[in-house]
Amino acid sequence: MGACVCRMNPDNETMSVSSASISRPASAGIAMGAARKNRPLCHETIRWRSDVPLTEGQLRSKRDEFWDTAPAFDGRKEIWDALRAATNAAEGLDFQMAQAILDGANVSVPNGYLTECYDELGTQYKVPIYCLSYPINIVKEENGRDSPAEYSEPVDGGTEIFLKLRISSTMTDVKLPVYSKDTVGQCKKKLQAAEAVDACCQRWFYSGKLLGDKVPIDECSIHQGYVVQVIVNTEHYNHDNSTSTAHAS
Known part of the structure; x- marks a missing residue:
């Protein structure tokens, strides 16, 4: 699967994004040997478009396949484990945690992105872009098993609690009343009803970890008053809205 996105950063440097790496040319006057600084x-968050559109379930499977097989090819397993943890933290917008993980493992990132990393022995590690963020053209799943569309209510709903959610599309905090036995997928539906954010466009992160749709809230170990990050795929959401409007007209 390939992908490519190019843009200019504030220093007028071109950032090229591919499925394997991100390269940022060194500024004039910097020796080639300093490229690994x-x-x-x-x-x-890196924005990219997949050449072959993927569903969320397919993307998760592709990520799992990479992380399960990467240590068998090159590098040390403990470094791959650290990179996976840093990747999860960064995708949840906990960049300080991601940086702390990299520093603790003595991993350097010459271009500032996890696509190209080196351990203290100089071994190179490349993390594909599909492990770092969702593509802007991810396919919405209507009735797939990975879709949060339909979940039956539990017989015992547990106790009522309030989740503090921070929605990325508006950067606002919302207190959502849920039950401890509700699954994350059910809570997404409740947030959709309360804030008009499509459940299929939501990804929930807590402490740098992606929360699966079928996991009950009481198993997520969310401490009272702590924030759950709700990352909204706004490009996909806006595309769906514009398509629906066009069909209606």
């Missing part, structure tokens, strides 16, 4: 992890 460590940079702080960039606090931004």
Whole structure:
């Protein structure tokens, strides 16, 4: 699967995104040997488009396949484990945690992105872009098993609690009343009803970890008052809305 996105950053450097790596040319006057100089992890989400559109379930399977097989080819397993943890934290917008994980494992990122990393021995590790963020053209699943569309209510709903959710599309905090036995998928539906955010466009992260749709809230270990990050795929959501409007007209 390939993908490519190019743009200019504030320093007028071109950032090229591919399915394997991101390259940022060194500024004039910097020797070639300095190309591996460590940079702080960039606090931004990479935007990219997949050549072959994927559903969320297919993307998760592709990610799992990579992380399960990567240590068998090259590098040390503990470094791959650290990169996976840093990737999850960064996707949940917890960049400080991601940076701390990299620093603790002595991993350097010469271009500021996790697509190209080096351990203290100089071994190179490449993380494909599909492990770092969702493509802007991800396919909405209507009735697939990975879709949060339909979930039966539990017989015992548990106790009522309030989740503090931070919605990425509006950067606002919402207190959502749910039950401890509700699954994440059911809570997404409740957030959709309360805030008009399509459940299929939501991804919930807590403490740098993606929360699966079928996991009950009481198994997510969410501490009272702590924030759950709700990442909204706004491009896909806006595309669906514009398509529906066009059909209606």
